[in-house]
Amino acid sequence: MAKEINLREIFMIFKKRFWIIVIITIIATAVGYFQNNSNPTSLYQSSSRIIVGANSEYMKTLMVIMKDPVIMEKVVARLDLNRSAEALAGQISVDSINSSQVVRINVVDTDPVVAADIANATASVFKSEIGNIVDFNDVSYLSEAKVNPFPINSKSNRTIKIAFVMGLIIGVGFVFLLHSLDDTIHSHQEVEELVGVPVLGTISKMNKRNIRKRKKKQLEIEYGGELFDLKKT
Known part of the structure; x- marks a missing residue:
């Protein structure tokens, strides 16, 4: 039988297992924080x-x-770089801007000055050497690379925010999953729905607190009765 959930029941579900949502959200946010800070090396691009x-x-x-x-x-x-030609080629990307004759040479490096030097040296070497490789010399400079002091992989809080929201969603979903798997009867209304007859009475849960309250009430009744008798005499 499908369970009908009202707003009060939803509130009680969250109240009972709110700590689960908090823990899962904290763990997910922590993972997002470490992931966000796992790449300490700054990269710079110049073109x-x-x-x-x-x-x-x-x-x-x-x-x-x-x-x-x-x-x-x-x-x-030319730049006396401590890297192979293949490694240098991996730092460079070349593209034609809007399918025009303007070619952009992009370079990414951990040093912004080196990135600009590589971009300018690549343009210069290509212009001077292309005629020796193929029968083509129609190459001219448009603009040289400038030093860009701002890293392209600067850290942001986007990953942390996404991790927080995902942790919250997973926590809420997990709480509802636990509730759907819980077959414990929590109220006399559920008993009436299951057996189809009204509940005439309930037995309170017997714990130390309830036992102390019951004893205290009995003592108050007993001593209250004695005091009443003394007053009459």
């Missing part, structure tokens, strides 16, 4: 732009050459 006078098909070939080891090795040598 240089060149104009390449080629059609869209030939442009793809030229952009591939731009990251080829023959270009990257000369950039490494």
